[in-house]
Amino acid sequence: MKGRAGAAPTPYIPNTDADRAAMLARVGLASTEELFKELPADQRDPPIDLPPSLGELDLLEHLRVLARRNAAAQERPSFLGAGAYRRFVPAVTGSLAARSEFMTAYTPYQPEISQGTLQSAFEFQSVVCELTGLAVANTGLYDGASATAEACLLAARVTRRSAVALLEPIHPGTADVVRTYAYGAGLRVDMIGSAAQMTGEHAAVVVQQPDFLGTIRDIEPIAETAHAAGALCVTVVDPLTLGLLRAPGDAGADIVTGEGRDLAGPVAFGGPSLGLFAAREVYLRQMPGRIVGRTQEQHGARGGDESEASPRTGYVLTLQTREQFIRRERATSNFSTGQSLLALAFTITLQALGPQGLREQAALCYQKAHNAAARAAALPGFAVVERGPWFQEFLLRGPLPAAAVRAALAERGIEAGLDMSDRSEPEARAALLMCVTETTTEQEVDALVAALTAIGDVT
């Protein structure tokens, strides 16, 4: 950024020395330093140790080198899921969501020039309602885990109870985030192994579908138990599975949360993410986050254009009295900037798939996973743990400790599933949580089978 005299200081700042001189004169200042005169003189312009600036070409090269340090740059076969799934996202999604009118806008405070953001947020709410089988949805929260935490806070508010129950096996990250939020709210978090362990103290039970070990749950009896205990049933979903699985809302869930990131774009080291949040209608005014509503123009015909007689339909942010910028300390949440762009991408993916495509994609994932599991289970020394119906993840036990199998696969350029040795479930111990999605290729499964065979042979 070694500039010429008179030049703009960076490519992102238009004003030149000449511009600044003219403006300073108008403002009545002798130099730009005077702009900062009110800042404490003895703290001004401290030394700050930052690396030197890079021109765009060098920046690109620098980041390419760093990106190559990630093993993901090599496109190796991966069987790691555990909350972040490599999904098929159609090319239209990236192409449309990247349009700069979407990307460079902010929260749609001015609806007349923000209908793009608003109308697509309404589409998002509609898609989430359809997927979950619930009546109302917001425009998205930070991620599935924080959405689940917000669901617990909501449940505590409406039940006036001060504990929540998390049904194991649940993703440890989800449990961790619930605990963080619960700490502020003064809620106790109980890990339970069965819905029967719920008590009258619990505001909600949180159940993950499929569970952390991959097994498909029957939500209905869990929801019934929760309701019998006067608690809410919060279901945490992986949205693709809802292409096949019963809508949790139909099974009795009161709130459904979930992670939308993987249908919006790449896993990207886990973020940015997208928290889905849908609820029964009675909880509408207790919901966190932004909500978009449909309305129409105030006046009917507008001057100028003869063709406009009836008011046009439009979308606005609504029910804002729940929110921090109006309610302040009495808001339902402090939520402000969310994940709009991912919500848009998620919506486009789902609407591109349509009912048939969504079902097909979920089925493809299911079939590929079961095929791979069957092939792995057939290998001498390996077994797939039986835990009931499952979707895309299974526990694989081998002739060596999970960590050793993992290392041996890594040596062969394969990213193995998660090492479950530290789980409390006996069936998980010594197992790898293997994941196969619709994006896993037959060649990758072949490579896995070959590698597992070699591991089996050695032992």
Next chain:
Amino acid sequence: MKGRAGAAPTPYIPNTDADRAAMLARVGLASTEELFKELPADQRDPPIDLPPSLGELDLLEHLRVLARRNAAAQERPSFLGAGAYRRFVPAVTGSLAARSEFMTAYTPYQPEISQGTLQSAFEFQSVVCELTGLAVANTGLYDGASATAEACLLAARVTRRSAVALLEPIHPGTADVVRTYAYGAGLRVDMIGSAAQMTGEHAAVVVQQPDFLGTIRDIEPIAETAHAAGALCVTVVDPLTLGLLRAPGDAGADIVTGEGRDLAGPVAFGGPSLGLFAAREVYLRQMPGRIVGRTQEQHGARGGDESEASPRTGYVLTLQTREQFIRRERATSNFSTGQSLLALAFTITLQALGPQGLREQAALCYQKAHNAAARAAALPGFAVVERGPWFQEFLLRGPLPAAAVRAALAERGIEAGLDMSDRSEPEARAALLMCVTETTTEQEVDALVAALTAIGDVT
């Protein structure tokens, strides 16, 4: 593409069976087969051997596998130029040129809704004129070589002569294309070693700047010789070099052609490309290709908007009586669909760089290349051929035949320069034409030096 009954046949075709049935009824046909009834019955619906259709996910995987078969997927160091240069293209270029309003439009026959294409084409013409030092430019031709061929045809038309002279060393691809076009036009193509070899038969001399061996030419004496012989001087440029080098128009060139691809985007195996074409004003009505002109609205004020008193400025295709769709067999060329999108990208790159950036980028390329050459020349057994001032390419001679050095570098994961063993210039024989551009990193030069050192050590 195994469709459901009633479904649209592909994701790109909206009509469903129901749509088709309704439309057929209206058209009065019993089936869609009847649409083809006039086609010869015995030739209808032939067997055509095509691979089965792929869903988008499989298509992506299939093409990813193929892309990985290209060595370029590995980002190895490369010192290959010879007409295709890996250039710095700012991120804004791709981001803006990819906007679908630009990408999915066609030739701007309807200027009222094509001002984006038209105005940016006018910017392009302006940029090309500024770069080349000539008065008029068209909106681009297929590539630098075919633009050069068109320049030869123009020269033959205006001089009524039937031969052209190509001044060696010139890129063999350029010479080849000129010969192809000359064949149709009945022109003789003479390869000459010096401008002094021109005769009164020659309509033009074609001179490449820098020449095919990388050397910077002094255009002025060549142009003078051509003009003295009553011929035109056609200069073929690499546009980045014009950030430093004298504008050929100022040095006497009558027509300047060149390859714009590398400042528009990646080398992409050499295409699509972008032919630059600028000329002295006297040749305007003999130019091939499309030309955009500035004009204004026909009527001044338009109904409705009070703020519009004076006619607005706009852009249109102009001087079309030169073109095939009006002049048919008497047109200046058969040129129709060109390379608009690349011309747009080229323009954005140049306008993003601005005068200072263009100069800096050219200088960076020059300095990096000379630094690398100096390091290579210092190695025992290696020498850089002295041919006068040069820009980014130099002839490197080693202790082994060029092909052997190439192979040895390839073994070390380095893409070497072009093997020049078959050139007629004595200084080129046994040499590699090495290219270093502004995108070559110091690490890549280090790798080259290390590899050359090892090669030198072995011999």
Next chain:
Amino acid sequence: MIERAIGEEDFGARLAFDRGAAGRRAVAVPQWQGRETPLPAAHLLRDSVRLPELSQGELVRYYTALAQRNFGVDTGSYPLGSCSMKYNPKVNDVVASLPGFANAHPAEPEAAQGTLRILLDLQRALGAITGLPHVSLAPAAGAQGELAGILMIRRALEQRGELGKRRRVLVPDSAHGTNPATAAMAGFTVTQIPTAADGAMDRAALAAELDGSVAAMMVTLPNTLGLWETGIEEAARDLHRVGAFVYGDGANLNAIVGRVRYGDLGIDIAHLNLHKTFSTPHGGGGPGAGPVCASTALAPYLPAPVVVEGSTGTLALHRPRESIGQLQQFHGSVGVLVRAYAYIRTLGLAGLRAVSENADLNANYLRVLLEPHYDLPHPRRVLHEVVFSGSRQRKAGVRAYDIVKRLIDYGLHPPTVYFPLIVDEALMIEPTETESREDIERYAAALVAIAEEAERDPEALEEAPQHTPVGRLDETRAARRPVLRWPGPETEPCGSKGTVER
């Protein structure tokens, strides 16, 4: 803006759900060709999900049209106060989507050393910039950063055994709504501190509140009036003296980046909005990132993960000893963090200092151009933004709301309105450094013209905007009869039953 063509439909009335036709599809999903595994038992399954059925071209046209019904920074001036709507460099989008970054799996940080290097160096850079050297990049946005910070304070007080008595968080009345909302989410009660005539906190009122019941003060620097909190160092010392912490809301860092460091002022912990100061596109409302930067005393409580360098140079994710825990299932808005890193690497210190210099100069230039035409409640030199009041126009019956709707007709995005709450008919304008002198002049000229219109023909402004895809929308109707999803109330009277809590 799109003018409706002749005979064009009511675009907003037809969602994707209402377009296309049964049997259309936008994408072909491959069919499984191998041996079929039976699906789970029927009671676990569903039939089908109601979703639109469009061809790919229909879908693309629909969302392209939607995009064109949006105004972004790339469209024009967007000086939304408190939001730093600056130009978002395109190269940052490119680097963030390099496959090595995009495809890194969060459960295997060992295999993502390139990403971790960026995160570590970003932590260090933000530590250096704020003077608060201990950084966690975990928070997904500013509000989550605030929550992290206040929970850290809570944990620190708990460890000191003082949580029981320190239940109050002091928040100036000019603060952003997230501040009090956050304090409440962290279990504290909020005490509001009024603003003095000069636009800074009322120091006497503050002093009156200071006692052992105070857990922390939350202060925005510069504050939401665009003004420096004069005497913040002493205020911080006063807070510390009574054993309370000082939380810095760094959403407005753009005004002072490179000029002064929060840590040097006595701030104990601050969050930054990377989507503001560090140029990530705002995405229509996110994603953002809201890192927290802490003093050494609060470092043990930082949310997980933080990136640390091992003795062998291997980088790892680390959970601080007394961490408040995770804020997200994984490691934060990594894509946003990569962009912020790229931005800092492009600018360097000199570039960052040019940011604050030009952001502040632009705001002051706008201030002097508009001062004759609009009331300036706090007529001081401003930093990155200036808050006018439409009170003069209000007297003519023109609300701030009307003024900004009219701005839209000038092709400009309005400023923030009715915030901060303490300014009557607030017009909060933050040009940012990426607007040019001409842009500022154009913006000012439009506002001056509107001020004249407000005098000449106040009713006319109520008709604005005129050149937009839709005119003013009926927000009351939206809230009173909520229609919050397709297919809307005709088929299913959703959202209309009001709140019925158990």
Next chain:
Amino acid sequence: MIERAIGEEDFGARLAFDRGAAGRRAVAVPQWQGRETPLPAAHLLRDSVRLPELSQGELVRYYTALAQRNFGVDTGSYPLGSCSMKYNPKVNDVVASLPGFANAHPAEPEAAQGTLRILLDLQRALGAITGLPHVSLAPAAGAQGELAGILMIRRALEQRGELGKRRRVLVPDSAHGTNPATAAMAGFTVTQIPTAADGAMDRAALAAELDGSVAAMMVTLPNTLGLWETGIEEAARDLHRVGAFVYGDGANLNAIVGRVRYGDLGIDIAHLNLHKTFSTPHGGGGPGAGPVCASTALAPYLPAPVVVEGSTGTLALHRPRESIGQLQQFHGSVGVLVRAYAYIRTLGLAGLRAVSENADLNANYLRVLLEPHYDLPHPRRVLHEVVFSGSRQRKAGVRAYDIVKRLIDYGLHPPTVYFPLIVDEALMIEPTETESREDIERYAAALVAIAEEAERDPEALEEAPQHTPVGRLDETRAARRPVLRWPGPETEPCGSKGTVER
């Protein structure tokens, strides 16, 4: 379309060159940090190039605004006759830009086996589709494909020793302008064949021209009236009988893809427009690709390169024995070829047959909807496009030009006008298969409404379009006083001196 905001500048009058200010820049280029090599001698150098100086944000806003002043297929119906403006699948753009393809160097085909595999398989697919098995992908667009084909014929005749006497190429008067222009570029004279009343070639006129002076006939299939050339097989036989070749212009393949093969009809060589039939975005006028597909007899003359498979399975670029040579410095529009390959792989044969089926059904549906309102000079079943005449409206003083300008006000892109030249006031409409039934109905409804307007109030149409960034432009002025570059005539009277040839 963008409606001008209040007080907005005359956008077109301010180019990038007229924006920004000296010293601004949109991108930072790194400075060389090493030892400086002196530059070449001063007489070889220049001072500086005049180029705009804009900040990155200014540049982005300018080109974003320009984009918004454009109508594309993604914006709406764009049934430009003879152009196959179909929807362009997004996934094709993605695969074409995979780094392995994008960064492959043309001078090292050995290292680009993945690209060559695609090119070989595309050659094979196009050979199978056309029934002309020998394919070169070298031509950059349709017109260059034509040139290649006619030069191949020239070379074949030369080898036969017949070039001296065979100097004529027959071209129907309905042909696209590139056909006669190409024949002339290849050194032939053009004989025009008139069109008969049924819209096909006048066979008697053709027969009258057939003798030993004919080198070739160029025929477009289906022809530019959207009609099948009835009896083309016999015509081809007649041509062959007199020793001439038949060139097929395959720009309209979309109408018959998968239904009939050029080779089976007696065509010796044809070019295809991949940017039309095979869905590459038209880019505002390119890039395209115009492969030539040849019979075995003409195969030796194909332009270089063609891709061949070696015995070891290694793929290579090959120059056919008697090749007419190269058409470009390298190997053609590879990025376009990858897209075409992806398209064919997505559709398969059934999908391609659905293309012609739906393209033709859409055109016929439009035909019946419009037939009552516009003259149809050749009232037959059409294939992919239909050519109406505005002659009825012309009588009321309304030109085809006015009709299409009015269509713009309905938010639709006009059809091709005044082509083919043989139809008075031609309106040449090609919906393509990617428009839906509703789209066709909407288009027809607009044209019907305009036909009514033309009767009711013909003058009003002259004011159209009304809802566009600029109104009708003065094309005469543009041609008479050409202003072809910045800074325009004020500073430099460029383009105004007319043609002065030596």
